[in-house]
Amino acid sequence: MDTDMQAPPGAPRYVAMTCRDSGDYRIAAESPYLQPVDYAVGEMARAITSQGSDLRVELWGPSESNTWCILDRRHYRGIGASHNAANAGVHTLTAREQREYDRRYQLLAAALNRSSVEATPTEIAVVAEHLSTDGARTVTSWLDAAGEGH
Known part of the structure; x- marks a missing residue:
């Protein structure tokens, strides 16, 4: 150690x-x-x-x-503070956008768990951030279909 x-x-x-x-x-x-x-x-x-x-x-x-x-x-x-100043123009999420992101994250995390795919919360967050809700549902359906084959 x-x-x-x-x-x-x-x-x-x-x-x-x-x-x-x-x-x-x-x-x-x-x-x-x-x-x-x-x-x-x-x-x-x-x-x-x-x-x-x-x-x-x-x-x-x-x-x-x-x-x-x-x-x-x-x-x-x-x-x-230096990061905040450099990114002053970066869009912060509204309450609605945050709820939508949280929903995508939950969908992906649950589907990964059901299909026995291990992913860190950070990895799930990166994917959830870049998908639409419909995209997240599509990915979860793929994961569910792949999980049924095991």
């Missing part, structure tokens, strides 16, 4: 440890399964970076010998 911090307490499971401005790591999400922890990290990153803060995350989990190991390290950069 090459890390500056200690492994999370207890038996190995999937754990997201976050580090913010103070430098202290805390357990932010934990589960016996990777997908809920990965989803929580994506949502936390979106919320924290939108406030202008940085977020560092270490994803811990069980190794093949059932001991702790670091599975991934991520650093999310906050949207700072």
Whole structure:
């Protein structure tokens, strides 16, 4: 384990440890399964970076010998003042546009889950951002059809 911090307490499971401005790591999400922890990290990153803060995350989990190991390290950069000034003309979503985006995201996430395709929340968000609602429904129908073949 090459890390500056200690492994999370207890038996190995999937754990997201976050580090913010103070430098202290805390357990932010934990589960016996990777997908809920990965989803929580994506949502936390979106919320924290939108406030202008940085977020560092270490994803811990069980190794093949059932001991702790670091599975991934991520650093999310906050949207700072310089970024905001550079993108002053960027369109922000209206409440309706946000609801439509959320709906596309939910459609895609559910279809990926049903078809047993693993994707991170960030990957789903990128796809949802670039599809129309009809496009998202088309993709979900393809995923559902592909999932029935298994």
